[in-house]
Amino acid sequence: MNRNTVVILVLVCVFIVIPALLAGVAGVVMLLRDGGSPFSLSKNEVALFRIEGVITSDRGSSGFMGGSSAGAERIVDELESFRKDKSLKSAVIRINSPGGSAAGSQEIYQEIQKVRREGKKVTISMGDVAASGGYYVAAAADRILADQATLTGSIGVILSTSDMHELYDKIGVKMGAVKTGPYKDIGSSSRPMTNEEKQILQVLVNDVYDQFIVDVSHGRKIPAADVRKMADGRVFTGRQAVKLKLVDKIGSLQDALKAAAGDAGIMGDFDVVEYGRDKGVFDMLVGDSQASLPEWLKRMDALSRLAQTLLADGRYPQLR
16 A cells, blocks of 8 residues: 555545544434434533634634634534433523623524524523623523623623724825715725714614613513613622622532522432533534535545645655
8 A cells, every 4th residue: 555545545534534523423413303202311411602703793713722702603502412412401601701792692592582482591600700691691681690790681682883084194095985875985094984874883782782772671680771871881789789789699510500400300429411612623624513505515625625735745754
């Protein structure tokens, strides 16, 4: 067997065979869990989700060695799987996020509400920060636990713009636009906004803000007028938030897990089923396990072409 053949076999094993085996094992485990199969390894289980980093409305992005944003699409998919899993009765969502996308936060909020309507309990555990969109998500749950020094609240909406036309003038850059209406380039950095444009954007921001107020009021069972008094963008510590009824009690992640176990009627020890995981180098190479077949084929073709390039250039591991 020549070395080129050996290299190809190694690449096939690393990028196709091993991922396929792992996916198969994961699939079997999920099939056993779905519907509360008697073959499940444990009946005493609590689900755990993590929302870490800036909330986005897509599936989220990952850094070179780990996750860097919390994608609403992925989180909603995970919550939906939990909702349909008859063997799990309660969950903890660990939040360590400064907020982010208003739409993404709303989607997660709404999915948590769906989970609760199915009769399952959801407990929030706040880490260092669960503010703005992070608090929006938390407000949908049955209870919220936070550390005393957690930073939370920041109920409000912001839309940032930049006016850089003076800088462009100094460096000799001339910006222009061909548009179909007077407001098509609203917020452009190439010119100051008019008062009318500022009013248009203020109305837009106020509308999203009102939605935020209503959802917090509904989730926390606090009159909207009382929420509005606190919703000026200020941040609270966990201890302050308890006094304001934005948080139920002070407690750690372990306290939240124990509370969730009690919700599920579990006495004694229990196992934690953690949904999702941070993506690293391996995920960057083989991609998302939920990718469609055409997408997988594209990735495999790209890896094949990479292997051919390495072989052609002689840049491959020395197998001796």
